[in-house]
Amino acid sequence: MSSQPLKILVIGGSAAGPKAAAKARRMDEHASITLIQKEADLSMASCGYPYYIGGVFDDRNQLICTPAGIVRDPDFFEKAKRIEALVQTEALSIDRDAKTVTCRHLPSGETKTLPYDRLVIATGASPLYPPVPGSDLDGIRTLHSLGDADALRAVRDAGKVTKAVVVGGGLIGFEVCEALHLAGIQTTVIEKTASILPFLDPDLAKLVENHVRSKEADIITHNGVAAFLGENGKLSGVKLDNGTELPCELAVIAVGVRPNIELAREAGLTIGAKGGIAVNDQMQTSDPNIYAAGDCVECRSLITGEMLRAPFGDIANLQGRVIGRNLIEPGSASFPGIIHTGICKIFDFTVGFTGLIEAAAREAGFDIETATVSGLDIPGYMQGKLLISKMIADRKSGRVLGFQCIGPGDASKRIATVAMAIRGNLTVDDLSNADLPYAPPYSLALDHVIVSAHVLENKLLGHMKGVSVTEVKQRVDSGANCFILDTRSPQEFEEMRLGIGETLIPLGALRGRLDELPADKDREIILYCKISLRGYEGAAILQAHGWTQVKVMEGGIMAWPYPREK
């Protein structure tokens, strides 16, 4: 070891930064590795904040400790990883010619300039705020830092707040909503656009909306925050774009994040069109000695090839690890790109997505087919729970482009399954014959993913014509001249029904009662049942008997997000 140890500096001490540092250490015991972290804490599991706030667990240390229970403080980093972690220290500027970073120890105000051979920027992102009056009132927060989590946990522990508003109906917004609900706070989520959860198509998002409402949390869509209202500097309510005023003592803003790119920009590094630091597939910036990862960068979609931002904890760690390898063995590792796979728990629903939603797929220029399918995750005799999903494929190649899955059932497994299928460029036909792990405690004989592929295949082959619940609702509301057929049993019809002018003919009786169907064989007929399996079987019968406009309402009653007669 005659050569000088490599000097590595890492800016940002939460996910991507420590991961890069830790991996570099394992690759090279002799390098000098320093982590510069603005906050007091290191390696925070931000994704766990909502569960701490909601009281799922009470020990704050769990957010910053190893699986063996050791808090990841500077002492831990020194001893276990031989990484020098400078906390409460902000990197102020990068001098690329001198290869130095100047930083300030925040408590003391001292600045120092540290040299590097290689530098990692993992500065993450910062929460956005809506630019409206009253934003400085006491009682308005975001949930981004551990400090935010502490403050919101204190709200729970104090037990004084009774009404809260969450601004922003995305993933974090709903996690906060549930956490506050668990704290006994009546919570309303405000979403500016027409639909919550932008990673879902609106049909499915609406079902999640219904579920949240059933838990006695409220949602207002298509309405932004116009102003925060206050008394004596304290928040007392929120005024919406349409003038509604909602009284509340707490508002949590969760309208997204913007990448922290100032340091990089000031150092003259290339910034991408989507506003993140531009990196190549080795996670190298426009300066070959500087790498960047996590919420502050852009990365490539493996589906469209487009650059996008993917502020996710798993991606930050994966990218950090790639950097760790490249710091020591330049060019040895690359990050291929993302599928856009994510998930969240919203009360009793799991809400997951992978790949493109319908709108995004069309925008990317694909000629797509979709299938919306309801069904159980495991057999009824094993207490199976409902899943509702939408699978999207490219018509020409059959390639699967996206999958959304929601419901009380185990959607997580189905999302992971399809995420890997998309990664492998698999087609609907491949998924239709997938060999998955089957036993009654874990799936149906044909798993929900496979059934989804079957239904999508049926649509691609023209064996089934689908119509969405939204389209059916529009037909009904506009008084369209369609014949609507419910193919369930009389008993099921008694217990629950849409009441949209439908006729009941149970599937088993359909062949004997064809004379009750429209004489005009070209009249549109829409069939459904609870999940539209029997609806689909009925449709095949009618088609074979000469009706030409036979459609299945996809997902059936279980996917119907509008009010029902019963």
Next chain:
Amino acid sequence: MSSQPLKILVIGGSAAGPKAAAKARRMDEHASITLIQKEADLSMASCGYPYYIGGVFDDRNQLICTPAGIVRDPDFFEKAKRIEALVQTEALSIDRDAKTVTCRHLPSGETKTLPYDRLVIATGASPLYPPVPGSDLDGIRTLHSLGDADALRAVRDAGKVTKAVVVGGGLIGFEVCEALHLAGIQTTVIEKTASILPFLDPDLAKLVENHVRSKEADIITHNGVAAFLGENGKLSGVKLDNGTELPCELAVIAVGVRPNIELAREAGLTIGAKGGIAVNDQMQTSDPNIYAAGDCVECRSLITGEMLRAPFGDIANLQGRVIGRNLIEPGSASFPGIIHTGICKIFDFTVGFTGLIEAAAREAGFDIETATVSGLDIPGYMQGKLLISKMIADRKSGRVLGFQCIGPGDASKRIATVAMAIRGNLTVDDLSNADLPYAPPYSLALDHVIVSAHVLENKLLGHMKGVSVTEVKQRVDSGANCFILDTRSPQEFEEMRLGIGETLIPLGALRGRLDELPADKDREIILYCKISLRGYEGAAILQAHGWTQVKVMEGGIMAWPYPREK
């Protein structure tokens, strides 16, 4: 419709047969479709029998009904599917020239000969019996038919049996074991070979064995049944190869199945080398008008290209569906082959597998690398549960060949994930950067599958040298001169330890205590911790300081299946 309707005959009325028939009906409303079924019931969910027997549910109809609760009897098949189902009717012979099948109505003894244009053979398999004395005693059963399930459920309901023996330590054997245990019966599983669960490598199988024993069910391996013992025609015990006698009132035989190929063979159809009916990828037998599917056929491994038997309920349904399409549109569908993916619940463990196990991969001629990894499924603060898995890859291409995953954690999702990865021919590198759905209720930031890929990558790149628990045990037992290092904390060491001559040096102290390590830098050093994450980090340190034979005991204490000091 001037042409004659197509005449389709299907032999076998449980999974593959009804699926082929039902799909054909949806493809052609006018075909004549007849199902010939020997048993009284149709469409039995055989995979659910253990849960019915164990009292997980009590309504027998749930085994044979649709999700909407309608029993799939001949009346249902007639009304909902317009399929004529001839139950208690055995197909006796096939005349391929005349294109007829002769069958006998079992209750009446009447025979009739039915013509076909296209025929489907879905006769399934029959349970094997060990050829030993006493097999005809009362109290010896298999679990294959619904009749068997009824009989074993009656055992539970009667509550008289106190001791049972299950012959065969495979998937069904352990499902039966758990069901009998739930019925309050003391149960011992007898396995002839050295290791239970042939779809697992022995290291992992041994951990399952320990788990079963912890539930107070017993297992005897490496010992077959020599004879069934009885009094007055009733079973009183089982005698093993080594002479041991186990008293019991019930013995359930679960030593595998053989395909029902007699009809096919007598009709002159080609039988494959593995003993199943030979079919092409359209599921067509050597007679183009005859298709076959399910437990009675052979199919191709997508990994090795070899033909094998895959007696699984999901595969039977998939193949049946492919046939349904081809019956109506010949050549329109094909079944690509299998990965060999399966799963079962064994008490609180999930036990899953996909692809090749280590032994099979070597046998198939692959030059492989493996990684055994222990870790949580979700974060500790969310009450994560343990998973232990082994991932296997081809050294040259990096292609993932197999994955086994067991434990109280959610192994089902991880198996499904890797099954799709294998289907997409993905490599360890691809899995190392997989974009999976991450949120704390569902996974670690880097999912167990990804960590497994990381560890395997480290081994492939030579960053980590592994040693299996079995090898360590052998080293210890043979008094090998290796230095064994536990890198956990003193407190953890106090609570649990192997006691195999190890030295404790916590990871955080290791760099300061290198002088306590062997002076001989070429002496073998084996490191571990609870899961061997810290063991691995310690190994990197020692390697960098010049020790040359540094190895990590894979999976750590959690994967150690032998007795511990504490």
